[in-house]
Amino acid sequence: MDLLNTLVEKGLRRELPTRDEALAVLATSDDDLLDVVAAAGKVRRQWFGRRVKLNYLVNLKSGLCPEDCSYCSQRLGSKAEILKYTWLKPEEASEAAAAGVAGGAKRVCLVASGRGPTDRDVDRVSKTIEAIKEQNEGVEVCACLGLLSDGQAERLRDAGADAYNHNLNTSEGTYGDITTTHTYADRVDTVTKAHAAGLSACSGLIAGMGESDEDLVDVVFALRELDPDSVPVNFLIPFEGTPLAKEWHLTPQRCLRILAMTRFVCPDVEVRLAGGREVHLRSMQPLALHLANSIFLGDYLTSEGQAGKADLEMIADAGFEVEGSDTTTLPEHRATGGGCGSVCGDGGGGCSDGATAEQAEPAAEVPAARTDLVAVRRRGAGTDIAPNA
Numbered sequence: 468m469d470l471l472n473t474l475v476e477k478g479l480r481r482e483l484p485t486r487d488e489a490l491a492v493l494a495t496s497d498d499d500l501l502d503v504v505a506a507a508g509k510v511r512r513q514w515f516g517r518r519v520k521l522n523y524l525v526n527l528k529s530g531l532c533p534e535d536c537s538y539c540s541q542r543l544g545s546k547a548e549i550l551k552y553t554w555l556k557p558e559e560a561s562e563a564a565a566a567g568v569a570g571g572a573k574r575v576c577l578v579a580s581g582r583g584p585t586d587r588d589v590d591r592v593s594k595t596i597e598a599i600k601e602q603n604e605g606v607e608v609c610a611c612l613g614l615l616s617d618g619q620a621e622r623l624r625d626a627g628a629d630a631y632n633h634n635l636n637t638s639e640g641t642y643g644d645i646t647t648t649h650t651y652a653d654r655v656d657t658v659t660k661a662h663a664a665g666l667s668a669c670s671g672l673i674a675g676m677g678e679s680d681e682d683l684v685d686v687v688f689a690l691r692e693l694d695p696d697s698v699p700v701n702f703l704i705p706f707e708g709t710p711l712a713k714e715w716h717l718t719p720q721r722c723l724r725i726l727a728m729t730r731f732v733c734p735d736v737e738v739r740l741a742g743g744r745e746v747h748l749r750s751m752q753p754l755a756l757h758l759a760n761s762i763f764l765g766d767y768l769t770s771e772g773q774a775g776k777a778d779l780e781m782i783a784d785a786g787f788e789v790e791g792s793d794t795t796t797l798p799e800h801r802a803t804g805g806g807c808g809s810v811c812g813d814g815g816g817g818c819s820d821g822a823t824a825e826q827a828e829p830a831a832e833v834p835a836a837r838t839d840l841v842a843v844r845r846r847g848a849g850t851d852i853a854p855n856a
């Protein structure tokens with residue numbers, strides 16, 4: 468398939484595909500799916516070998532958010548029966564983080580619901596970061612606290628944070644349909660602030676919210692332009708009690724195409740298989756490891772993932788290995804600050820070699836609502852029950 472040969476060549480050179488090529492990946496048929504996975508897998512192996520980085524989520528503050536992100540079970544007016552609690556104490560968060568690290572996680576992601584942190588919240592999270600770093604040598608800490616005000620990224624960095632996550636989630640064109648209490652530009656601004664403060668930027672998307680292929684390509688190209696080090700790809704968990712509860716659009720095959728397209732557009736970036744993998748990829752999860760080089764271990768913020776032990780078994784069975792803390796995740800040119808943008812950062816197809824995309828008939832996809840696979844988190848942070856790690 469000329470399209471796939473072209474995309475592999477470009478991925479190995481860290482060259483940006485054209486929008487048409489990215490769209491063509493999303494339009495491939497089920498007959499071509501394994502070829503697509505194999506092609507994107509070559510690019511993944513070039514930059515990350517067969518390593519899988521494990522990340523562990525700690526929800527520092529759950530629910531009761533004043534923002535109205537439609538996909539979120541913690542949003543204003545959410546009827547989802549999630550755990551609701553205010554800030555964990557540093558020692559509680561550190562204990563939860565330690566469970567993830569003991570399970571093999573290399574990075575701990577500290578997340579708090581809300582529009583963004585106050586300066587007092589930043590103090591609180593700084594103490595938590597210090598406690599985690601003291602008790603877990605070599606662990607990476609990423610903070611995800613919402614929109615940042617001036618100076619807050621620098622304070623988090625000074626407290627020892629390695630990274631900051633803030634997802635773009637969807638395309639600029641559809642952002643206003645998903646959230647009205649803040650803008651796409653607000654989100655871009657926070658990612659830019661994190662980057663400028665010297666934090667490793669983590670920013671990704673949520674697929675399955677009713678967006679078009681063009682929207683998916685738009686958001687992934689926008690991410691490439693922002694040049695984060697890691698790109699989490701979430702698949703919408705349509706929580707009962709949220710406005711998107713009926714949005715069951717994803718099939719395992721669609722999820723694999725989205726991951727492959729992300730890998731081709733962001734070849735040397737940590738592509739992280741994030742929320743919703745168990746619900747939407749189901750028994751096809753191991754194939755996704757050929758595309759993503761990073762996953763979350765155990766549970767998510769408000770929903771339960773598969774057992775941490777099952778994650779580890781899946782990685783071993785699929786022929787991959789958990790990345791150790793002595794290995795640098797990113798390829799050398801990125802780890803030393805070169806970034807992807809230094810090679811090809813125009814974000815608009817400027818490095819195209821003019822290859823023609825082969826358009827296939829879109830596969831007929833009739834997804835079933837798998838509400839039986841959505842389990843609200845009832846263990847770990849904010850409970851007395853042992854975490855899943």
Ligand code: SF4
Binds near residue numbers: 532536540543579
């Ligand atoms: S995504 Fe964050 S800001 Fe939006 S509703 Fe959920 S917790 Fe609040």
